[in-house]
Amino acid sequence: MTPYSAATGVENVLKILEGRWKLIILFHLFGGKTLRFSDLERAIPAISQKMLIQQLRQMEADGIIRRIVHHQVPPKVEYCLTDWGQALCPALDALLKWAALKDRDLSGMEFPADATIGGTV
């Protein structure tokens, strides 16, 4: 595992999460919630329709969101997380926990080299 392969691996993950809206959408769907397009619009008033649908479509293409179309009038489309999308939760949690370490005293702490990256790179 070279610095490049590790970096591109993480980069590919970040690409899925990047952008101004993806995380907000994600956190609205965490916990198995299923929301309609208009629910999301209401939940995130600052987002435009274009941005909302653009982000939803990208996340669907990335495989973290499932789109369910009900053929009705008026139309009804629902969004929820895929299993894989739900599985993001602990990974994001690890990031938050890392952020919480800032300004703590880390001296004496061990950051083991058993991880895939770092240490034994």
Next chain:
Amino acid sequence: MTPYSAATGVENVLKILEGRWKLIILFHLFGGKTLRFSDLERAIPAISQKMLIQQLRQMEADGIIRRIVHHQVPPKVEYCLTDWGQALCPALDALLKWAALKDRDLSGMEFPADATIGGTV
């Protein structure tokens, strides 16, 4: 913890990592390595001097990189990770492990709601 507070927490972490070069630089420094400016230039030939220094300064301001100036001629400046920077390793590892789950069968797996986010949001 609302969807907004959780999302902004993660966003603040992503801001530190975002950009085309930060991760590559980071992975070159993981494992306690200390490198000079010119070492990094050589290690990452595609980066311009401006980008390299810009990213290094930002990461220094964010507190994940330490900058050590030796007052010599010719100048010598070294860069290494702070303790907090090293501590990023397991969190990034969690992201890589998540990415590796893709296309696996996740049915039956539990993603507990005990995490800071999701579940009980």
Next chain:
DNA sequence: TGACCACCTTACTTTTTGGTAAGTACCATA
């Protein structure tokens, strides 16, 4: 004297990303 090294800085251009406003299709109800 001047060429060079290492570490930056500045000015300018291109690319990417985000944002606004308007429009579409479908049918239901008044």
Next chain:
DNA sequence: TATGGTACTTACCAAAAAGTAAGGTGGTCA
């Protein structure tokens, strides 16, 4: 006939990020 609700699409514009190219500051060495 027209009004409205839902889920989009399109055209256009602004701001932010990244890239290119050049300059600049000590000093040493030939």
